[in-house]
Amino acid sequence: MNLMDQTFEVLKSQNRTALMPFLTVGDPDIETTVEIIVQLEAAGADIIELGVPYSDPLADGPVIQRASQRALKHGVTIRTVMETAVKARESGVTMPFILFTYFNPVLQMGLDLFFKEVQTHEISGLIIPDLPIEESEDIRRRADEAGVSFIPLVAPTSNERIEKIVSNASGFVYCVSSLGVTGERSSFHQGVEEFIQTVKKYTNIPVAIGFGISTQEQVAHFSQICDGVVVGSAIVREIESVIPLLNDVSTRQEGLLQIREFVAQLKA
Amino acid sequence: MTQVPDENGRFGKFGGRFVPETLMNALLELEESYNQNAADPSFQEEIDYLLKQYSGRETPLYYAERLSQHLGEAKIYLKREDLNHTGAHKINNAIAQGLLAKRMGKKKVIAETGAGQHGVATATVAALLGMECKVFMGEEDTKRQALNVFRMKLLGAEVIPVTSGSRTLKDAGNEALRYWVSNVDDTFYILGSAVGPHPYPMMVRNFQRVIGDETRRQILEAEGRLPNILVAPVGGGSNAIGMFYPFIEDKEVAMVGVEAAGKGVDTDFHAATMTKGTHGVFQGSMSYLLQDQHGQVIEAHSISAGLDYPGVGPEHSYLKDIERVKYVPISDQEALDALQLLCRTEGIIPALESAHAVAEVIKIAPKLTKDDIIVICLSGRGDKDVESIMAYTGGVQS
Numbered sequence: 280m281n282l283m284d285q286t287f288e289v290l291k292s293q294n295r296t297a298l299m300p301f302l303t304v305g306d307p308d309i310e311t312t313v314e315i316i317v318q319l320e321a322a323g324a325d326i327i328e329l330g331v332p333y334s335d336p337l338a339d340g341p342v343i344q345r346a347s348q349r350a351l352k353h354g355v356t357i358r359t360v361m362e363t364a365v366k367a368r369e370s371g372v373t374m375p376f377i378l379f380t381y382f383n384p385v386l387q388m389g390l391d392l393f394f395k396e397v398q399t400h401e402i403s404g405l406i407i408p409d410l411p412i413e414e415s416e417d418i419r420r421r422a423d424e425a426g427v428s429f430i431p432l433v434a435p436t437s438n439e440r441i442e443k444i445v446s447n448a449s450g451f452v453y454c455v456s457s458l459g460v461t462g463e464r465s466s467f468h469q470g471v472e473e474f475i476q477t478v479k480k481y482t483n484i485p486v487a488i489g490f491g492i493s494t495q496e497q498v499a500h501f502s503q504i505c506d507g508v509v510v511g512s513a514i515v516r517e518i519e520s521v522i523p524l525l526n527d528v529s530t531r532q533e534g535l536l537q538i539r540e541f542v543a544q545l546k547a
Numbered sequence: 548m549t550q551v552p553d554e555n556g557r558f559g560k561f562g563g564r565f566v567p568e569t570l571m572n573a574l575l576e577l578e579e580s581y582n583q584n585a586a587d588p589s590f591q592e593e594i595d596y597l598l599k600q601y602s603g604r605e606t607p608l609y610y611a612e613r614l615s616q617h618l619g620e621a622k623i624y625l626k627r628e629d630l631n632h633t634g635a636h637k638i639n640n641a642i643a644q645g646l647l648a649k650r651m652g653k654k655k656v657i658a659e660t661g662a663g664q665h666g667v668a669t670a671t672v673a674a675l676l677g678m679e680c681k682v683f684m685g686e687e688d689t690k691r692q693a694l695n696v697f698r699m700k701l702l703g704a705e706v707i708p709v710t711s712g713s714r715t716l717k718d719a720g721n722e723a724l725r726y727w728v729s730n731v732d733d734t735f736y737i738l739g740s741a742v743g744p745h746p747y748p749m750m751v752r753n754f755q756r757v758i759g760d761e762t763r764r765q766i767l768e769a770e771g772r773l774p775n776i777l778v779a780p781v782g783g784g785s786n787a788i789g790m791f792y793p794f795i796e797d798k799e800v801a802m803v804g805v806e807a808a809g810k811g812v813d814t815d816f817h818a819a820t821m822t823k824g825t826h827g828v829f830q831g832s833m834s835y836l837l838q839d840q841h842g843q844v845i846e847a848h849s850i851s852a853g854l855d856y857p858g859v860g861p862e863h864s865y866l867k868d869i870e871r872v873k874y875v876p877i878s879d880q881e882a883l884d885a886l887q888l889l890c891r892t893e894g895i896i897p898a899l900e901s902a903h904a905v906a907e908v909i910k911i912a913p914k915l916t917k918d919d920i921i922v923i924c925l926s927g928r929g930d931k932d933v934e935s936i937m938a939y940t941g942g943v944q945s
């Protein structure tokens with residue numbers, strides 16, 4: 280049982296739902312990312328997704344695409360992201376880390392080296408959005424051996440695929456709230472509640488929901504039916520909006536505080 | 548040789564379906580529908596009818612006598628895909644995918660385009676079939692190819708400028724896939740090359756193989772035997788795979804795929820995916836890819852917008868690795884020189900893409916004998932390129 284599994288157990292015993300923010304590491308720069316992670320935990324985040332910036336992020340909407348481009352300007356790599364996890368841990372952050380990356384950077388690092396590094400860099404889970412079950416057999420086996428959860432995504436259109444996808448999953452199941460890419464939205468796929476119930480029928484591990492969740496009302500709503508709620512683009516947009524503050528020494532703390540307050544109110 | 552791809556869309560280690568789960572159902576549905584219709588003779592009849600009556604197939608296999616004499620003793624034939632409606636081989640695939648979309652009950656189609664050739668072909672087919680059409684095009688390309696943007700609009704399509712990433716073809720492809728994820732219920736994605744997730748590379752190959760099938764019949768009629776060498780330009784590689792595929796089992800037929808060396812394969816400005824790329828996953832499939840050591844995709848460069856792409860179709864990667872097809876780079880300058888030679892010897896202005904294949908033939912033909920037959924896939928006509936050629940050469944022809 281890794282740190283993420285333990286976190287879900289504790290939350291369950293307290294009848295609480297995990298708030299799971301996402302951010303792109305290196306946006307606006309590495310040092311600031313570490314400070315933001317500290318603020319997110321202080322604001323009540325339970326588990327964090329650390330995004331590896333990628334040149335061609337197919338599953339992401341414009342907000343995360345822009346964050347990726349900003350981070351890539353600093354030459355952020357998959358290794359940088361892992362090192363950031365360690366730095367955040369050294370800064371006192373105790374929550375589990377999930378590495379979110381497209382497959383190609385993993386492939387270029389080499390699977391042997393990647394899993395070796397994952398184990399020594401405080402990573403509890405992996406999300407690789409462009410690796411459906413048909414393409415992930417080898418990775419899932421290696422993740423198991425490394426004691427890291429390979430977190431599967433299921434979509435409202437997964438239908439009869441759901442059982443196959445979730446039956447042997449570990450960590451948690453990531454339910455995609457609606458069709459489309461990441462990004463804030465006001466409405467979700469029709470029948471999303473039913474979809475989550477279907478997923479729960481086939482698995483006993485925690486079920487989290489993400490894609491498009493941005494408001495306190497949405498978080499509260501999904502907290503009633505899920506074990507975790509992922510908020511990505513809304514936080515990345517908040518970070519984007521305070522970059523001018525973060526870049527100025529005299530307003531940096533104000534910027535960090537603004538991010539913290541945004542995340543804290545999501546949980547209110 | 549075993550049949551490729553396998554049931555997971557793999558050509559050896561290449562291909563596959565590296566896409567978000569949100570797209571998997573749509574791809575499986577597409578594959579099932581394609582397989583059903585491919586087995587239905589009336590589907591092929593519909594395609595054949597439009598290829599003949601609408602696009603003007605079959606296209607000639609023309610013996611380029613003056614070009615042949617200029618280059619020595621070998622006989623050079625041109626497969627005249629440039630004579631298709633809309634001016635390139637792209638229409639073969641667009642017609643077939645459009646008809647498939649109609650059979651699947653989809654009322655809307657989308658496409659990605661670089662220079663605008665596939666966008667124009669898709670807009671044309673959408674008009675023909677009475678479908679709503681959106682074309683994604685990098686913002687940079689909409690500026691460089693304003694005339695094609697207007698063409699598409701004239702045909703009733705909506706052109707959506709893509710402002711993400713490098714604002715060129717690869718980003719247009721990303722954006723089309725993203726749009727498709729959100730609108731899979733009523734939208735069909737007419738992908739323009741033999742790239743992307745399974746079943747696209749297989750489907751596009753099968754819709755383009757008409758090029759090779761006709762060539763085979765025509766050369767047997769003209770010469771009583773198969774050619775020694777086939778030469779075709781490769782960006783994503785749809786015309787090349789269409790030309791090569793029917794000859795794969797014919798060991799005596801050598802095949803050469805010509806990619807763009809831009810300003811040179813040792814500069815930062817080329818699109819020589821096979822020469823300089825490494826294995827990677829891009830836009831849904833495993834193939835050769837121009838990328839840095841961290842797996843970030845590198846922007847390609849070529850004077851030819853159709854070859855200006857950092858990836859390549861997975862079946863080409865497979866054919867390279869099993870050494871069935873040889874892939875060679877040709878520079879911007881070599882392609883321009885070849886274009887001018889074809890203009891002056893044959894009165895044919897080829898597309899810059901096709902000029903790359905001609906340039907390779909300029910290199911190899913002088914070494915061949917009178918018993919050798921070369922077929923060039925002249926994938927498109929050069930009208931679309933006249934402006935950029937003029938800009939490149941300063942309007943002064945030597």
